[in-house]
Amino acid sequence: MRWFKFGVIIILAIGGIYAFAMSFVSENKDFIIEKEISFPVDKVFPQFNNLQNFISWSAFLENKKEMSFQFYSPYKGQGSSMSYQNKKEKDLKGDLFIRYENSLKTLKFQLFEGKQHTPYLIDLKFIPINGKTKIIWYIHTPRQPFLKRSLNLISEDFWTENVNKSMVSLEKVLSNKIDKEFQRENIKYDSVFVQKQDSQLLLGINVSTKNSKDALFNNIVINHNKVINYVEIDMGKKEDEYGEPILITEADNFKDKEVSYFYGIPVSKKSGVSDNNFSFRMLNSSTNYVIFYKGSYTNRINSIQQLLTKAKRDTMRIGDLQQTFIEEPTKDDDVILKLSLPVFK
Structure with a gap:
């Protein structure tokens, strides 16, 4: 009985320390990620405003074999959306919306994960720089309940890692596309x-x-x-x-x-x-x-x-x-x- 009381005291003490620590953590978080990609903005932007393109290189949706996707009209630009769900783990699901588009300049996404009613707000700014494109990600995380605020301590690292992976993958996709376009420009038609x-x-x-x-x-x-x-x-x-x-x-x-x-x-x-x-x-x-x-x-x-x-x-x-x-x-x-x-x- 004495050990049981001692265990309860330890648990309450840990819970109290955690609750005290969480009082210093904000309920949501804002951060900025800046990346540069070696392709002009007219090649980069369509990879973001078309969600079928987006999922092909995005590291946020890994293990695509286990995922099912559904896309909704219009299929690109403002008003387009998609939903995804893990085929095995049904709770791993979400909905992604494009709420605003200023062509070649700005996109505003909303991402709802699982059963959350408050979305991630993801604003993207595209800046052309000498044939390259600077992409600025403005991330606003959803409000977390008091006991889950510790997630905000790791959210920035999670997003930064996946943005970095995504940009490497996007570079490969665009490089392949540019090579194909060059070949097409040099095609001679109607000659056997x-x-x-x-x-x-x-x-x-x-x-x-x-x-x-x-x-x-x-x-x-x-x-x-x-x-x-x-x-x-x-x-x-x-x-x-x-x-x-x-x-x-x-x-x-x-x-x-x-x-x-x-x-x-x-x-x-x-x-x-x-x-x-x-x-x-x-x-x-x-x-x-x-x-x-x-x-x-x-x-x-x-x-x-x-x-x-x-x-x-x-x-x-x-x-x-x-x-x-x-x-x-x-x-x-x-x-x-x-x-x-x-x-x-």
Whole structure:
């Protein structure tokens, strides 16, 4: 009994000391983090005001394989939002909102974590400096109840560490994007040339659809989004961890009323696939006749016929046509395609 009383006294003493210490800790905290990134503001800003871009490099949402995400219209800029939840630990969830946008200059976020009714307020300021961008993070933490105020003692370290990780990841993403843009600027269209292609492993989906003008391309856009979401969200791949999407189909099936195709994204290795709609496909190394095309998807047929004509003239046998989307397919834009036709004697 004496030891029990002694234990109670110790616990009360510790509790009293903790309560006394917490009386000197504020209920919330404000701090500023400044970072500089080696890219112009017009490249950096879209990585923040589009939340689907944001989650691809943000260190605040690690272990993306275990997370499910939902995005709400509008999908970028003021008024856009997203929710996230851990698939295994249901209490690990939150909602992120963009409350204000001054294009290329300022963004204001609100982040609600778990069951908290008071959000983090995250204001971002973007300052262009000689082709680079300075990003200033203004963080206001939510009000903490008296006995949880100790969290404010470590919150700044937590945010600083994750901002630093995020900026390293963002540098990689943007570097990959800039390299691709440089390559696109130097593309020569409508000229057939020969190219050696290394083997590639694709993860994608098999599809059959009508071959009418709008139905085919709309179907491609839908399945592109399915594959991208599965690779990025379910498999946790970042943008610099996979290649440009490739559609594989018979070279002359543009004449048919119905088209079957495989739409996939190059990945480095096989891993477990939890959705039976998705599968891996290996593209073997080959010699290809290649032509770049820019315009409406329907009008790509003339470029395909150029490849088929050259193969016939050279008395070459052909494999399935590979259509690499240099720009992601969207309903409102023309496509930029690399059309590759494997040939052999």
